[in-house]
Amino acid sequence: MSLQPLQDRILAExxxxxKKVGSIILPETARQNPVTGKVISVGPGKIxxxxxxxxxxVTAGDTIIFENNVGTEVKEDDHTYVIMKQSDxxxxxxx
Amino acid sequence: MSLQPLQDRILAExxxxxKKVGSIILPETARQNPVTGKVISVGPGKIxxxxxxxxxxVTAGDTIIFENNVGTEVKEDDHTYVIMKQSDxxxxxxx
Amino acid sequence: MSLQPLQDRILAExxxxxKKVGSIILPETARQNPVTGKVISVGPGKIxxxxxxxxxxVTAGDTIIFENNVGTEVKEDDHTYVIMKQSDxxxxxxx
Amino acid sequence: MSLQPLQDRILAExxxxxKKVGSIILPETARQNPVTGKVISVGPGKIxxxxxxxxxxVTAGDTIIFENNVGTEVKEDDHTYVIMKQSDxxxxxxx
Amino acid sequence: MSLQPLQDRILAExxxxxKKVGSIILPETARQNPVTGKVISVGPGKIxxxxxxxxxxVTAGDTIIFENNVGTEVKEDDHTYVIMKQSDxxxxxxx
Amino acid sequence: MSLQPLQDRILAExxxxxKKVGSIILPETARQNPVTGKVISVGPGKIxxxxxxxxxxVTAGDTIIFENNVGTEVKEDDHTYVIMKQSDxxxxxxx
Amino acid sequence: MSLQPLQDRILAExxxxxKKVGSIILPETARQNPVTGKVISVGPGKIxxxxxxxxxxVTAGDTIIFENNVGTEVKEDDHTYVIMKQSDxxxxxxx
Numbered sequence: 001m002s003l004q005p006l007q008d009r010i011l012a013e014x015x016x017x018x019k020k021v022g023s024i025i026l027p028e029t030a031r032q033n034p035v036t037g038k039v040i041s042v043g044p045g046k047i048x049x050x051x052x053x054x055x056x057x058v059t060a061g062d063t064i065i066f067e068n069n070v071g072t073e074v075k076e077d078d079h080t081y082v083i084m085k086q087s088d089x090x091x092x093x094x095x
Numbered sequence: 096m097s098l099q100p101l102q103d104r105i106l107a108e109x110x111x112x113x114k115k116v117g118s119i120i121l122p123e124t125a126r127q128n129p130v131t132g133k134v135i136s137v138g139p140g141k142i143x144x145x146x147x148x149x150x151x152x153v154t155a156g157d158t159i160i161f162e163n164n165v166g167t168e169v170k171e172d173d174h175t176y177v178i179m180k181q182s183d184x185x186x187x188x189x190x
Numbered sequence: 191m192s193l194q195p196l197q198d199r200i201l202a203e204x205x206x207x208x209k210k211v212g213s214i215i216l217p218e219t220a221r222q223n224p225v226t227g228k229v230i231s232v233g234p235g236k237i238x239x240x241x242x243x244x245x246x247x248v249t250a251g252d253t254i255i256f257e258n259n260v261g262t263e264v265k266e267d268d269h270t271y272v273i274m275k276q277s278d279x280x281x282x283x284x285x
Numbered sequence: 286m287s288l289q290p291l292q293d294r295i296l297a298e299x300x301x302x303x304k305k306v307g308s309i310i311l312p313e314t315a316r317q318n319p320v321t322g323k324v325i326s327v328g329p330g331k332i333x334x335x336x337x338x339x340x341x342x343v344t345a346g347d348t349i350i351f352e353n354n355v356g357t358e359v360k361e362d363d364h365t366y367v368i369m370k371q372s373d374x375x376x377x378x379x380x
Numbered sequence: 381m382s383l384q385p386l387q388d389r390i391l392a393e394x395x396x397x398x399k400k401v402g403s404i405i406l407p408e409t410a411r412q413n414p415v416t417g418k419v420i421s422v423g424p425g426k427i428x429x430x431x432x433x434x435x436x437x438v439t440a441g442d443t444i445i446f447e448n449n450v451g452t453e454v455k456e457d458d459h460t461y462v463i464m465k466q467s468d469x470x471x472x473x474x475x
Numbered sequence: 476m477s478l479q480p481l482q483d484r485i486l487a488e489x490x491x492x493x494k495k496v497g498s499i500i501l502p503e504t505a506r507q508n509p510v511t512g513k514v515i516s517v518g519p520g521k522i523x524x525x526x527x528x529x530x531x532x533v534t535a536g537d538t539i540i541f542e543n544n545v546g547t548e549v550k551e552d553d554h555t556y557v558i559m560k561q562s563d564x565x566x567x568x569x570x
Numbered sequence: 571m572s573l574q575p576l577q578d579r580i581l582a583e584x585x586x587x588x589k590k591v592g593s594i595i596l597p598e599t600a601r602q603n604p605v606t607g608k609v610i611s612v613g614p615g616k617i618x619x620x621x622x623x624x625x626x627x628v629t630a631g632d633t634i635i636f637e638n639n640v641g642t643e644v645k646e647d648d649h650t651y652v653i654m655k656q657s658d659x660x661x662x663x664x665x
Contacts, residue, residue, distance in 0.1 A: 025170040120265040
């Protein structure tokens with residue numbers, strides 16, 4: 001995938017259609033619908049008011065949890081990707 | 096639980112289904128519904144505009160009170176967890 | 191009461207069900223309903239963008255006035271407490 | 286009156302029920318209803334993000350104009366007082 | 381007029397009921413209704429987060445244009461005045 | 476035109492009633508209606524929280540594009556002018 | 571195209587009416603409709619509160635993805651352009 005996110009955005013591949021990561025279950029409720037993804041590429045970081053880059057907390061390869069309704073979807077070769085802001089990521093899953 | 100919260104988020108296990116912690120009662124009203132939980136893991140802290148991490152005020156093991164409708168629920172082995180922002184925590188319960 | 195508020199929150203016991211403190215009357219109107227309370231414990235202060243704690247203006251033992259609809263109620267031994275932000279406090283009552 | 290406002294709040298006694306201060310008339314319209322008051326006590330000032338107090342622009346004894354719907358009313362000995370933020374004050378009246 | 385505006389507010393006398401200043405016409409439309417006024421007195425300036433006063437851009441005697449629906453009206457001796465924030469002023473009219 | 480905009484406002488004469496600037500066409504759609512104008516005068520710049528003026532990016536004589544619904548209209552000698560914030564300007568047209 | 575965007579705005583030519591860039595597909599859904607474009611010109615950057623320019627992350631010639639409903643459209647010689655804020659760009663496409 002040749003997309004490069006800008007600022008504090010990241011690109012993730014949606015990997016969990018079955019709402020499970022190992023023993024972790026991501027229940028869909030009226031209020032929320034978390035899904036998992038794999039980070040493909042990471043923006044350079046937001047530029048602060050002082051002109052410096054703010055560091056990013058995820059790197060390519062991380063498995064992450066995010067709400068299903070965030071960001072913008074793109075597709076390539078039957079894979080689905082989401083471009084989202086890093087602040088939309090709820091948590092990383094440690095291997 | 097292998098989830099690692101990002102930024103100023105924390106992961107808590109919901110431990111009080113009966114709305115009581117010792118002698119403290121957490122009444123549900125039309126406007127509010129506090130519950131208790133145990134902090135499982137803590138994010139590294141939000142990055143300020145100057146690029147430094149802001150310290151977190153809770154640590155793993157703390158018992159906390161939070162509103163029932165905050166954050167995102169995940170489940171594992173019949174336990175329920177919530178990923179929330181630290182600012183959603185109302186108070187710690189001292190042992 | 192073993193609750194420890196976080197950041198710039200405080201814990202107060204609701205002490206005035208009769209809407210009077212000495213000669214001061216706290217009228218309930220369509221728009222407002224002030225009540226009085228006694229500060230039980232005080233958070234360590236909010237962390238500013240520069241990473242320092244902002245000092246708190248009340249201490250345990252202060253009698254305060256606040257709007258009845260702020261914060262979250264908890265109960266213990268027939269006493270009612272409210273966890274609120276310091277900015278929800280309208281005034282202190284000098285003895 | 287023994288109330289001590291916090292932060293950038295002030296306590297004022299409502300003194301003008303007749304909507305006049307000397308030759309100045311405060312008309313009530315569909316959109317606005319200014320009234321006058323006398324400053325009784327003044328908070329210590331808001332704490333800025335850098336941790337310092339921001340100075341207050343009124344002192345006890347000042348006659349002020351403010352919109353009728355701001356703040357919270359309290360009463361004592363047939364006098365009516367309002368606790369409001371300094372930013373709710375429209376102007377001072379010079380003697 | 382003895383009113384002294386606070387912070388970044390100014391007091392202006394409404395001088396143009398006929399919607400003209402020299403050859404300039406101020407048309408009333410569905411969306412806007414500019415009027416002219418003369419600055420009578422000027423607040424000391426807003427206090428910034430660093431505790432310093434921000435300078436004001438108008439002085440007593442300036443002729444200004446502002447939207448008819450801003451601020452709060454007061455009257456004295458058949459003159460109408462408006463207390464408004466400096467940011468409500470659209471432009472000065474050079475003599 | 477004797478109007479002097481304040482802060483980060485500018486005064487522009489509306490010059491393009493026919494929605495064309497050279498070969499550039501400004502289409503009106505349900506969501507947008509860009510028009511062109513000529514900058515007549517420029518405010519001194521907004522004052523930042525640190526008390527310094529922020530520089531302006533346009534100068535008198537620039538041809539600019541802006542949305543038709545921004546700012547406040549004034550008229551003089553059959554010309555129409557708009558007082559707007561610099562941030563309402565979409566682009567300059569290079570000659 | 572002779573338009574020069576101001577501040578942190580950019581001018582892009584809309585190049586993908588068929589919703590495909592190489593093997594990447596940009597699906598239209600109820601919630602989103604990403605399209606691609608080519609950056610034509612780039613503003614000088616937003617001025618921060620400290621008065622310095624914040625650097626831009628795209629340059630003329632970059633292929634970008636953005637939501638179809640952002641910014642303002644202009645046309646020239648059968649080409650369609652959009653003036654948008656840099657923050658409206660979702661990602662760059664690497665060649």
